[in-house]
Amino acid sequence: MKPLPLRPSTNYLLDCLPCQDRASFLTHCEAVNLVFGEVISEPDGQIQHVYFPLNSFVSLIAQLSGRERLEVTMVGSEGMLGMPLILGLDESPLRALVQGAGPALRMPAADFGQHLAQSPALQALLKRYLYVLMHQLSQVAACTHFHHVEARLARWLLMTQDRAHSDHLHLTHAFLATMLGVRRAGITLAAMALQARGLIRYHRGDITVLDRTRLIEAACGCYAADCRLYRRVITEGGAV
Amino acid sequence: MKPLPLRPSTNYLLDCLPCQDRASFLTHCEAVNLVFGEVISEPDGQIQHVYFPLNSFVSLIAQLSGRERLEVTMVGSEGMLGMPLILGLDESPLRALVQGAGPALRMPAADFGQHLAQSPALQALLKRYLYVLMHQLSQVAACTHFHHVEARLARWLLMTQDRAHSDHLHLTHAFLATMLGVRRAGITLAAMALQARGLIRYHRGDITVLDRTRLIEAACGCYAADCRLYRRVITEGGAV
DNA sequence: CTGCGTGTGTTTCCTGGCGCACCGACGGTA
């Protein structure tokens, strides 16, 4: 968790802020390095910081009483971690697991509350982001129920690729299986099918996206819907 | 949609408000009667009013690009319809379908915005409710994926019973099937199992809950988790 | 070179739920 040299923010949400608010916000941020496998928040744990991933990304995982786990969304440089603070609560229902190591900006929860109170632009922006999250959550419920492993895997790879800003991912079948809530063997089959169609290549945990366009076709419509929603609500609607 | 005689609010959220705020809020509400099957909001439609169900209740349904549909949550006298307004957006990603006919209070979106701006208590309360919703959405995603029809049906009946304030529900198997995103025959089997265990009785669309305690045991833990969450965040944490 | 850990391919058997279709039973209406 060593501090990194401060560098221009490449978090998309922060980039959307007016210069004033953004500058003031950034001076109170600390640059940290998220390491793979780190758990940033536990269900019912207290939120200590908000995080704005830069090149890193984090899975948000729902956990049922029976210990079943399912990834419900992903946060990278397009988002923020610690949304319940917007709602005035300092607990998170979801486990946040660092899935792509890399730099992030973070701010203590208390400071964040102050900035939020002082910057209407920040408030408006993060409310919009919260709307996107809610939309995604309800969509994920239906997607997970109706769509098959292969399409869901394709979608998941695309989302990961977007957040990793790279064609090259490091993910074992076993890890993918727990994220999608299916068996490892199920991932093997789906991954082989995608590889046979020339959409991806993988070897001992190294996955390369070969043909992004056709991978989008192989994924369920939920990926495209997600992208459209974000663009409409944040990128275009986010005139703050 | 004829106006009803104004009567004391029995919406739990409104009951949580301080007397002042509540009185002022109620004077701007209109009493309406929700009729079974009415669609209050469509995905991408504009939110015209917020609704506070009294004895009525409404299903919120996610719809994917492929037309697959799944109920993701339910709003009765414990909640409110039109939450995106809290986030500054006047669109809803979900279809709202009246499932239990009955009275509700409603307020035009614009008026609601004003009340919201003037009442910090209202804001705080509804933010908490929004947190509960988000938690539920992520839980539903996992529940729908991992739990079997019988447990999900039991859960669903319990949730409906709570919101209908009655042991007696009118629901055909076909309707339940679309809500849970399964076949009608699947509901028949699950319902027969619950009936054989003496938990419910049904006959041509009339369902009676006979043994609520054991029905809770038959349901997945998600029902109890939902109740606990609401109690903790709204009933107890909601000192506004 | 050997050995072990990790990651992946593959097999067998099993089950929950799907799609589809048919039929019987009930209850309101003519």
Add this chain to the structure above:
DNA sequence: TACCGTCGGTGCGCCAGGAAACACACGCAG
């Protein structure tokens, strides 16, 4: 009373995915 629409029970073939193994293959460390 006869009819018909709605509701629910059932049967059939089918398939995706679950559970649990086993086998292989690569790559690093000793």
